[in-house]
Amino acid sequence: MMKPIIALYHDLKDEHKEKLQEMAPNYSVKVFHEVSEYDLDAVEIILGWNNDWDASILEKMPHLKWIQKETAGMNAIDESVRQSDKLLLSSMSGIHADSISQSVFAFILSYYRGFYQALRDQRDSKWNQEYYADLKQANERVLLIHGTGALSKQMAKVAQVFEMTVYGVNTNGRDVELFDKTVSSDQADSLIEEADIVINTMPLTNDTRDLFDAKYFDLMKEDAIFINVGRGESVVEEDLIDALEESKIAGAYLDVTRVEPLPEESELWQAPNLVITPHSSGAVEHFRDAVFGVFAENLEQYLEDGTLARNQYNYSKDY
């Protein structure tokens, strides 16, 4: 009888494939393009996913038991697949937590310490101390994070070393370690008014589409800054440009935009006090190594008792 297959949608390093084969001697570890139509029947585990696949894939792989995605979002998987109670699903949530949080603090610290002004002055060969008295420290600033998952927790951890206060918004307002206070989104107004920094980390849902609009920016303090490392569609970009131009908020950082790549003619490029990175905040050095690490950790437990060590997806919670 054919060995069950661990199918890698994208290849891994040889040493990592060998390690998987050692861990699971009763399985065949194969790159997906090496799996014939006939072999699909033997696929039990997939690392990776093709966003064009729909529920019919389950008919072709009737023995599929576990899908380990290589990204954080699960919505690219067809809803009927996500609903299945015969399948284990897991994400790479958290794998980008270090890189995104470091990108976010690169912006926060550069903003408070006057680097954007200094870079402009440097281009003009100008030693300009005029803004010296405006420089701030991060200490005691209030950080309000939409989302309290792995990335947000990592940001809260970094914020603590800078002695900041960290508030979180999540679906039901449940307490989360490292957060000084958490509220549900319908209770967020008073925290928005208090925040020095607002960060969006949320996936796109009906609740988060167009969440950051003129009304939201009006609630924010005039010296507060806004950061989006979630999804572009959560921000009404015209309203953000207005808020920056009218100094309703002091600055912003967007790593994601509604249309990507952001077209050359977009007015965002020239908006005042806005920094844009090209959806790169989450770029992970040695990404395949990190993917292997999470997968190997889950595989070890899966082989032991059929469960997963981390990042298991739950349809009813949608994360």
Place this chain on the structure above:
Amino acid sequence: MMKPIIALYHDLKDEHKEKLQEMAPNYSVKVFHEVSEYDLDAVEIILGWNNDWDASILEKMPHLKWIQKETAGMNAIDESVRQSDKLLLSSMSGIHADSISQSVFAFILSYYRGFYQALRDQRDSKWNQEYYADLKQANERVLLIHGTGALSKQMAKVAQVFEMTVYGVNTNGRDVELFDKTVSSDQADSLIEEADIVINTMPLTNDTRDLFDAKYFDLMKEDAIFINVGRGESVVEEDLIDALEESKIAGAYLDVTRVEPLPEESELWQAPNLVITPHSSGAVEHFRDAVFGVFAENLEQYLEDGTLARNQYNYSKDY
């Protein structure tokens, strides 16, 4: 008989002066320009210093017992005054630790997360993901700090949250909390070769003048970066420009330069992969409040037992 005087070289907020008067009811708290020539005789404590004063000031203030400087460096005080064993001297060392360390990490994180490239692309309205694969995280990078005082310790503390390794160089290689390893300066070569980031925090002495020269940059890794928040005279600027132009090191951040303000014609302004801030890394928001805090803490102990709680200067150690 006249009350002894606490003389403030620069004024403090009224509420802070009132607080000092409450703490020390047997003293007069006066701003220095209110102190007449005749009253100098009664001055026992000075907060602040005039860099033009020499040892003759001691003759005018024969009852002076304690000088609390408002800056970190003590060398502006005449050596004969610093040598006196009848005087207590104390600095504001550490007061800039938060701001400087946040400026340093603004640069480190912005460098690793590709913000300097992104800012150039933004000026060209260009969504450029070409450098995506070059982005790095701070994690596991090796930080080598010249100096292990209050500022360096704060940087080590921040580095820990990013899971970095921290080495220190000090006069005798003594162990210091938060540092993974410390060596004396004559033992530093192997650490320089290993470092991803070199930071200078040192005051100017014979040992630190011109320390960072072609020979030093040659020891550094090609993908390492150099940061100077100490004194400009510690860096041979022509050698730094050469090292950057010849890609012997990957980048640098200077907050201090040999000549300040840095003249418009300096070649530093245009050196590749160099960021310059105008000696602003240590700018402290609410600076006078911070000065008051350190002084009040020392005054409390001085009144109790004649000693100081923190930052006491020791001539033989020169810090």
